[in-house]
């Protein structure tokens with residue numbers, strides 16, 4: 001069974017809880033307690049595979065015992081980065097988060113791999129109050145090699161389900177790639193050792 005860990009990050013009020021709860025329950029609940037951080041767990045089946053999913057929804061208010069961003073970056077296998085299209089400051093916050101994720105991946109892998117990151121412009125129903133253009137979100141996502149969509153947690157149930165499903169599929173693909181790389185790496189190492197020493201041993 002696969003264990004997947006997803007962190008939903010973004011500035012205060014961007015809609016992290018609304019998106020998470022929408023995905024988990026298909027409901028939109030207007031107000032959420034913002035002084036508690038939650039790790040939701042869900043057992044589900046994706047493409048015929050059984051999964052145990054943990055979703056981390058941090059509280060924006062400073063709190064004792066709260067995970068630091070560094071902890072969150074280490075903990076999660078994938079990220080949903082949320083901003084509010086009617087709030088430019090939330091877009092700047094999302095950008096800073098993407099840079100932190102990219103830098104931590106670069107430090108860990110020494111090269112850019114496709115990371116399971118989805119940038120989400122939430123509150124699309126408020127497009128009459130829009131402060132961040134669709135093309136700005138799209139460009140930020142392209143520059144950071146992540147997926148992007150705009151949606152409304154309040155109005156778009158199916159889009160929310162699709163977005164979470166896509167990011168979970170990317171995590172699973174990344175897991176598979178890591179698994180594949182390991183045995184083929186050790187095989188080619190064995191071949192190399194054999195080529196170097198195996199033949200020599202024969203001639204002794």
Ligand SMILES: Nc1nc2c(ncn2[C@@H]2O[C@H](COP(=O)(O)OP(=O)(O)OP(=O)(O)O)[C@@H](O)[C@H]2O)c(=O)[nH]1
Nearest residue numbers: 012013014015016017018030034060123152153154
């Ligand atoms: N119009 C509109 N309002 C939304 C949408 N998503 C969330 N909201 C509202 O935005 C406010 C903040 O939503 P939350 O989900 O609590 O945001 P959060 O990012 O979890 O906020 P913190 O927990 O304080 O960090 C709430 O009043 C929600 O009802 C949306 O798609 N459209």
